[in-house]
């Protein structure tokens with residue numbers, strides 16, 4: 315008998331011998347480029363092995379399907395039992411599906427869900443951490459919804475007086491070196507974005523600009539245009555007559 319690969323089924327009538335097929339690992343060359351002789355066919359390029367007859371292959375496939383179905387049923391039963399024993403899991407899943415507010419809460423929440431449905435337990439610390447982020451996440455979400463509801467169309471035109479809070483400040487590089495861009499939430503409930511007025515930046519020490527100005531109250535006059543896709547958002551240009559009131563933390 316020729317050399318062959320795998321188990322020896324020479325005494326088992328359910329198997330037939332396949333001789334000298336082209337080795338698929340090395341495409342029949344017997345060699346791997348840079349790696350020497352093919353390990354599967356020992357450099358012969360030919361692959362011989364025992365394989366189940368068609369009838370036996372069908373029997374094996376049926377057995378495998380039954381085994382997988384049993385495993386699946388067992389897993390489904392364990393999952394259902396875990397859900398029944400922990401009614402809060404359903405609430406957790408509903409909450410996680412309903413909110414996209416906080417990625418971190420999402421990940422932690424699903425990790426807990428998976429752990430418990432896999433028959434494991436969650437420590438008090440893990441549960442407390444989850445609750446904390448769920449509450450924070452909900453508060454964040456509610457605040458966003460309330461803000462969106464309260465938002466009003468931006469007041470546009472030349473010489474508009476903007477009075478409100480700097481909700482974000484970021485450095486942005488440009489071909490001319492870059493500058494600070496601020497988003498201001500005006501007291502009339504719209505937001506405007508543009509280059510931070512020089513006078514505002516000069517009011518704080520270099521190096522503390524972002525920390526000091528975020529949350530600060532500002533007032534300036536500028537030309538304002540509305541965003542094309544959000545009537546509650548606008549862009550300001552040529553800010554002038556600017557003044558700033560720093561928050562307690564910013565000083």
Ligand SMILES: [Zn+2]
Nearest residue numbers: 337340352355
């Ligand atoms: Zn080979």
